[in-house]
Amino acid sequence: MTAVECAGASAGRTATVTSxxxxxLGTVRDPELDEPLTDxxxxxxxxxxxxxxxxxxxxxxxxxCAPNFAFLxxxxxxxxxxxxxxxxxxxxxxxxHFAAAAINRGVAARAGFVASFEGEAVDELDGLRTDFVRxxxxxxxxxxxxxxxxxGVERERLTELSLGDAPEGTDRERLRARRRELGLPSGDGDPxxxxxxxxxxxxxxxxxxxxxxxxxxxxxxxxxxxxxxxMLHSRYPHIDKQEGTG
Amino acid sequence: xxxxxxxxxxxxxxxxxxxxLGPADTHWxxxxxxxYSEELMMHDLFEVGHVDxxxxxxxxxxxxxxxxxxxxxxxxxIAEKHPGKFLVNTYFDPREGDAGMKAFEERVKRYxxxxxxxxxxxxxxxxxxxxxxxxxxAKYLEKCEELGVKNIHVHKGxxxxxxxxxxxxxxxxxxxxxxxxxxxxxxxxxxxxxxEDFCFMATQERNVYAGLAVVVGGxxxxxxxxxxxxxxxxxxxxxxxxxxxxADYAIWEPRWQVEGxxxxxxxxxxxLSDFAPLTVTQKKxxxxxxxxxxxxxxxxxxxxxxxxxxxxxxxxxxx
Numbered sequence: 001m002t003a004v005e006c007a008g009a010s011a012g013r014t015a016t017v018t019s020x021x022x023x024x025l026g027t028v029r030d031p032e033l034d035e036p037l038t039d040x041x042x043x044x045x046x047x048x049x050x051x052x053x054x055x056x057x058x059x060x061x062x063x064x065c066a067p068n069f070a071f072l073x074x075x076x077x078x079x080x081x082x083x084x085x086x087x088x089x090x091x092x093x094x095x096x097h098f099a100a101a102a103i104n105r106g107v108a109a110r111a112g113f114v115a116s117f118e119g120e121a122v123d124e125l126d127g128l129r130t131d132f133v134r135x136x137x138x139x140x141x142x143x144x145x146x147x148x149x150x151x152g153v154e155r156e157r158l159t160e161l162s163l164g165d166a167p168e169g170t171d172r173e174r175l176r177a178r179r180r181e182l183g184l185p186s187g188d189g190d191p192x193x194x195x196x197x198x199x200x201x202x203x204x205x206x207x208x209x210x211x212x213x214x215x216x217x218x219x220x221x222x223x224x225x226x227x228x229x230x231m232l233h234s235r236y237p238h239i240d241k242q243e244g245t246g
Numbered sequence: 247x248x249x250x251x252x253x254x255x256x257x258x259x260x261x262x263x264x265x266x267l268g269p270a271d272t273h274w275x276x277x278x279x280x281x282y283s284e285e286l287m288m289h290d291l292f293e294v295g296h297v298d299x300x301x302x303x304x305x306x307x308x309x310x311x312x313x314x315x316x317x318x319x320x321x322x323x324i325a326e327k328h329p330g331k332f333l334v335n336t337y338f339d340p341r342e343g344d345a346g347m348k349a350f351e352e353r354v355k356r357y358x359x360x361x362x363x364x365x366x367x368x369x370x371x372x373x374x375x376x377x378x379x380x381x382x383x384a385k386y387l388e389k390c391e392e393l394g395v396k397n398i399h400v401h402k403g404x405x406x407x408x409x410x411x412x413x414x415x416x417x418x419x420x421x422x423x424x425x426x427x428x429x430x431x432x433x434x435x436x437x438x439x440x441x442e443d444f445c446f447m448a449t450q451e452r453n454v455y456a457g458l459a460v461v462v463g464g465x466x467x468x469x470x471x472x473x474x475x476x477x478x479x480x481x482x483x484x485x486x487x488x489x490x491x492x493a494d495y496a497i498w499e500p501r502w503q504v505e506g507x508x509x510x511x512x513x514x515x516x517x518l519s520d521f522a523p524l525t526v527t528q529k530k531x532x533x534x535x536x537x538x539x540x541x542x543x544x545x546x547x548x549x550x551x552x553x554x555x556x557x558x559x560x561x562x563x564x565x
Contacts, residue, residue: 062260063257064256064257064260068411098253119372122410124410125410128411135442150516212482213442213446215479216441216445216446217442219441219472219476220438220442223465223472223475224439226472227267227438227464227465227468230468231263231264231266231267233266234263234267235263
């Protein structure tokens, strides 16, 4: 193999690993908005050197975005990137944020949230994350139920249906994935409507309240997503579609 | 404040970015946003902004700004120059202890305050915030009842201790609204980004109100469909008597917000089918009459709306 061919093969390998790093970042979600960082435009840079050193930079819509969510995203991005085959060293950091130093130091040291914010936090972030996956279940419930109602299903019948009765597609699979993540029933034969905490089937007399809360939770989640996207674009006006900002 | 410059700068730039959510012809250059004149404010509010009476909400931030960001005293000085135009709200911070209590009472009497604006997330020394559930906060709320400061505006904001909890958690409002039935709790920007938690809590408390600051300014122009859903939800869960307009000047000018809301209507859309269109009476209440009621502002007879007398249920246990 000539030197030129060797360099070409190496560049090809690097491009493959870089692409795998972007894919890995696409599995990391903003826990609050329940959307991938890459769709939200939160990844400003992700590249890999020929030696396999991955450098990822994250950005958020405001300087004061909640540090607990920011920590989860930086830590999850670190985990996802470092697991990519071909990545030998991982450098993930958040830019332009009031708590960036504490978060970046803590994540790089694999220190956990409590240690990274000494004196300011009493617990790790599992409870917070769980609360927001439950909200994602409610929001996802609204999406699939609306599709069913649009198909002519009567509202009162929703408590009799199973998850597998929801229209096939990304909304159903996303809902299934979130339910599975929480350990809730998630098979096709399991009830369509379940309590996001206990997993119990929603009873007919609870239907109105459950659907109202599902609708409200989705409205909130999508409104927040809209505000965050708008503020990110105000803050970084040069963001273009090439960066995978959705 | 020396050593705090980055935070002070970040704060202003953060809200300048919020301004970007309004119509392009209302955006200000950053220099004007950093320091605008009293003349400009009077023009924007009273000459072109459809404002009859404005309520000042202070934002102290003495941790970051040597003279504070926007204090009761600075607001009070402007209010005294323009009689009848402004009501001055003040603040309390339970971390200021007994000396703070004395100063709070002096401010209330000096500026005839009927309300407070609270930032539970405000930094103070090493503290990154406080909770309305703190016993020290209860002492101040008792003082509010005693002094007739009946309107407690609460800004839900990030970075409250401990950081591992959701920063926008509204359970503290739930707690004090139950304990202080004589006070009104106005949750600014309707608990956004946790409108779902807020609405659900507010349905259980008769003295909790939704402050629409940020909702109108941040959503009506930039995210009209979400604005419609949020208004629908607020009407659905809280109703027309509990929604209070707020312009959030100088982040957004009131003119386009007031004119836009008067002209606004719930779009015809399947996703909004659970909600009814807004009536003129409902808009009047939201834009001014509800605030006038909470603040005892005299409303000219021709601007009032006819209300059916409230019928108290008989023989039904209270909430």
